[in-house]
Amino acid sequence: MAKNNEKKPIKITETILRDAHQSLIATRMTTEQMLPIIDKMDQVGYHAVECWGGATFDASLRFLKEDPWERLRKLKAGFKNTKLQMLFRGQNILGYNHYADDVVEYFVQKSIANGIDIIRIFDCLNDIRNLETAVKAANKENGHAQIALSYTLGDAYTLDYWKDIAKKIEDLGAKSLCIKDMAGLLTPYEATELVTALKQSVDIPIDLHTHYTSGVAAMTYMKAVEAGCDIIDTAMSPFALGTSQPATEVMVETFRGTPYDTGLDQNLLAEIAEYFRPMREEALQSGLMNTKVLGVNIKTLMYQVPGGMLSNLVSQLKEMGQEDKYEEVLEEVPRVRKDFGEPPLVTPSSQIVGTQAVLNVVAGERYKMVTKESKKLLSGEFGQTVKPFNPEVQKKCIGDAKPITCRPADLIEPQLAQLEKEMAQWKEQDEDVLSYALFPQVATDFFKYREAQKTKVDATLADKENQVYPV
Secondary structure, three states: OOOOOOOOOEEEEEOOOOOOHHHHHOOOOOOOOHHHHHHHHHHHOEEEEEEEEOHHHHHHHHHOOOHHHHHHHHHHHHHOOOOEEEEEEEHHHOOOOOOOOOHHHHHHHHHHHHOEEEEEEEEOOOOOHOOOHHHHHHOOOOOOOEEEEEEEOOOOOOOHHHHHHHHHHHHOOOOEEEEEEEEOOOOOHHHHHHOOOOOOOOOOOEEEEEEEOOHHHHHHHHHHOOOOOOOEEEOOOOHHOOOOOOHHHHHHHOOOOOOOOOOOOHHHHHHHHHHHHHHHHHHHHHHHHHHHHHHOOOOHHHHHHOOHHHHHHHHHHHHHHHHHHHHHHHHHHHHHHHOOOOOOOOOHHHHHHHHHHHHHHHHHHHOOOOOHHHHHHOOOOOOOOOOOHHHHHHHHHOOOOOOOOOHHHHOOOOOOHHHHHOHHOOOOOHHHHHHHHHHHHHHHHHHHHHHHHHHHHHHHHHHHOOOOOOO
């Protein structure tokens, strides 16, 4: 804990423009809703504003019919004093499969060129090899590469494991380190231990990111800050708590007058909260914000299942008419996770483990039905897990296929030139090829929509030019 005379203001990364609305309203906040408040947010003095990456890219193209690159440029134009941050899934970029190094490098280059300052890079298995290309690319472009550890629990995840992996991350060239606690599993006193251990292991700043799902997040932040954590991720109160982050204003007030005082202005924060409040009310009325995600679910600690994964399991069972199997599936999740090498449960490993658990229960026999993604994971296509796979399960699922032991991306030929060729007819900006690389069908649908909108505008202008006005 900082001594009374030793000032160590805690820095705040604001998540309302990315993770908060991704967690609570399925990433449906539009650019138009964000822009009017940017000027005020820019005056706060945040360490950074997380506003891009994660699911925002897919949701913008698929549901909002917006160009994510255009959003980023508009946000950059508005945030003149504040760093912009994005979430990046290592070799998966923002998609669900591994991409070739040339695509990863180009995506990092274009993200930084369009306005990103800090790239938070993580891998769902904590396989360092899957982070190398993105970190090198970020450093080459003079961006800030922050590597996130996907935090989880299990026999293998000892303090020595975290210290060792943190040191490797620092050696890789990361400028800061994030403890990414996607399921709200880190409890207050464990946070004290973990942050203290990491501070002994590395010299780079430590950021803590967690979710309120299990109800302990604000207390966890407090203990982490006292142990030396440098940055915490929070969300403005209208989009805080539940499966989102602790509220920014609450954490600012908690540390007021202490050596960790953020110095942020509560009056300014209140104005910003006031702006977002009607959006919350509207989302609650329309059902876009489900009250189920706003409560505390202690089962996340029992089964280590992130909030988003819980709702996925419910909807999968509902579609099959097997909702009564919910408890059985929750009990099966840790068993599948153990068979699969005990990976952290974060996209895409959470979806893979969750879906397989559903199939195991519904089929009445374990691994009778196996998803394509489960086979990929057990074949080493996502990288190396912290523990070995259950050999019997691996054999049952992939037969005699020889698993990959190298870095998976080493087996992927360069892809950019081919992608450029495939989507040439739609290209209006260099970045379009990257949208297409990640989501070929969704991006193509968006390009068609964009062209149709242009044709509409051109026709309207032509009509106006052809109108005859009386002299």
